[in-house]
Amino acid sequence: MALYIDVDESGDWSTNDIGLKFDGTKYINTGSVALNYNAIDNYSGAVWNNVYNGLMTAGDQDDFVIDWKIPTSATNDIQGDALKFDITFTLEQADKD
Numbered sequence: 001m002a003l004y005i006d007v008d009e010s011g012d013w014s015t016n017d018i019g020l021k022f023d024g025t026k027y028i029n030t031g032s033v034a035l036n037y038n039a040i041d042n043y044s045g046a047v048w049n050n051v052y053n054g055l056m057t058a059g060d061q062d063d064f065v066i067d068w069k070i071p072t073s074a075t076n077d078i079q080g081d082a083l084k085f086d087i088t089f090t091l092e093q094a095d096k097d
Contacts, residue, residue: 002035003043005051006063013067020048035067040085 003020004013013019013035019027022042027033066087070078 001040001043001066001068002037004029004035004065004067006065009061009063011063013065018051020046020051022046024048026051037067037069040068040083 002013005018005020006012006014007016007018008014013029015029015031017029019029019033019036021027021036022038024046026048027036
């Protein structure tokens, strides 16, 4: 799966969107940056601090996207499989100064 913030709310991974890697780092799509996919269990406990760091102003709205793919190497054995996971968000408003 890949996690990203759809800054322009286009519904697609596009320029200036912010990707969240499983290791707690972020990356910005400069126009030709591919989404960084990783196994879902690698995201366990990941924390992204200061994702916006001055990019979002009062009244702004962005979409948080969870994108996923099934590898082409998967066989029909995965039919009927299920996946369940929890996501916890903690948002903190930064000081105005």
